[in-house]
Amino acid sequence: MTATNGEAAAGVPRGDTLAAVVQQWRAVHPDLDTGPMEIIGRINRCAALLQQAEDAPLRRVGLNRPEFDLLGALRRTGHELTPGELARETFSSGAAVTKRLKQLTERDLVERRVDSRDRRVAHVRLTDAGRELVDGILPEQLAYETAVLSGLDTPTRGELAGLLGELLAQLEGRLSGLRV
Numbered sequence: 001m002t003a004t005n006g007e008a009a010a011g012v013p014r015g016d017t018l019a020a021v022v023q024q025w026r027a028v029h030p031d032l033d034t035g036p037m038e039i040i041g042r043i044n045r046c047a048a049l050l051q052q053a054e055d056a057p058l059r060r061v062g063l064n065r066p067e068f069d070l071l072g073a074l075r076r077t078g079h080e081l082t083p084g085e086l087a088r089e090t091f092s093s094g095a096a097v098t099k100r101l102k103q104l105t106e107r108d109l110v111e112r113r114v115d116s117r118d119r120r121v122a123h124v125r126l127t128d129a130g131r132e133l134v135d136g137i138l139p140e141q142l143a144y145e146t147a148v149l150s151g152l153d154t155p156t157r158g159e160l161a162g163l164l165g166e167l168l169a170q171l172e173g174r175l176s177g178l179r180v
Contacts, residue, residue: 018042050148057140061133062107066092067100068137071109071126075134080113080123109133 018041022034051065058068073089074081081089087097101124104110109130115121126134149157 016042016045018045053148055141055144057137057144061137063133063137066090066096067104068134068141070097070100070104071130071134072138074110074124074126075131080125082121082123086124104130 018038021041022038025032025034025037055065055068058065063071069090069092070086073086077089083094083097083101086092086101087094090097092100101110101112105112108127110124111127112122112124115123152160
């Protein structure tokens with residue numbers, strides 16, 4: 001199958017920046033399969049662009065994505081979590097969670113409670129202000145994310161979500177064995 005109308009033989013649009021990178025690598029190393037680069041490179045590029053764009057609704061209320069993720073974890077689970085549980089829920093380091101919790105506590109969005117049995121353990125919960133903030137910003141944030149994805153029709157978004165879900169499940173189950 002030959003490429004036509006700017007599409008690769010596999011039907012992948014050639015209008016993205018990674019297509020040129022892959023083409024250059026193919027010229028330098030025609031013997032190597034660049035297929036993984038075409039997937040992982042595009043995922044990484046998308047992640048970088050999304051991160052650069054930041055989240056406008058969050059920024060308007062003085063939050064960044066990692067802070068919102070902490071607040072969201074507390075809201076969606078519906079109960080207190082320890083900082084360690086929050087780190088696991090948000091894929092963050094313990095140090096990062098501690099720093100964010102300090103900032104969110106200062107803003108009266110979360111509060112800590114010392115465990116009655118083990119004073120070394122803290123339990124974190126949303127304050128009323130934190131709950132109101134999450135509940136108020138979530139619809140706007142979802143609308144923003146919908147706008148970011150508006151170039152993809154609904155079936156394509158569903159297919160992409162399914163494929164990314166499959167990849168994520170595989171990575172979560174097997175990637176730890178590949179770490180050096």
